[in-house]
Amino acid sequence: MNLWGRLRDMVVTRILGLDDSPQRIARGVFLGFVVAMTPTLGLQIVLYVTLAAILRVNKVSGVPILFITNPVTALPMYGFCWWLGNAVLHGGSGGAGWEEVRARLMEESARSDSVYEQLLSADFWSRVGEAMAQLGGELWLGSLISGVVLGAPAYLLSLWGVRAYRRHGDHALNPEPDVPEPNVRNERSTPPPPMV
Known part of the structure; x- marks a missing residue:
């Protein structure tokens, strides 16, 4: 199965086919985008499920969205979120410079030989947490704005x-081939032959 087919199957079976109200499913998708954009890499699923339980939204519909943030996508996503938060808080000036932030994020991602070593290292997660705390308000504000901006249309689209x-x-999204109806004899058109 190709990538498009897998994505379609995931959306149809794991989100659209959930046994919950459309509003709760859509709210779960919205919350998934908000949490996915926050600088809580490694804690996002726990954070999402906890918030979903508190806010009474679907606990499953937002989980696939959380996987857009991973060690490979974190640098560009968090860099953009920091830039956005810095633009809102300081008008693009003041605070740490973009080069300083980029250098700090690159330093944290380059300390180990492979992504797998980083994921399994407690030291890596400690350094990531320290870097996120030092980037502070700009990163958090930009992350929350990005999450809401991405989550709002996703909410409407998933609700629809x-x-x-x-x-x-299900047949509207997964059409099955037309199978001819079996020949069913219409009892009104021809009476059965008499029994002798």
């Missing part, structure tokens, strides 16, 4: 998608 999926059923 769940309702459409339920209105038209």
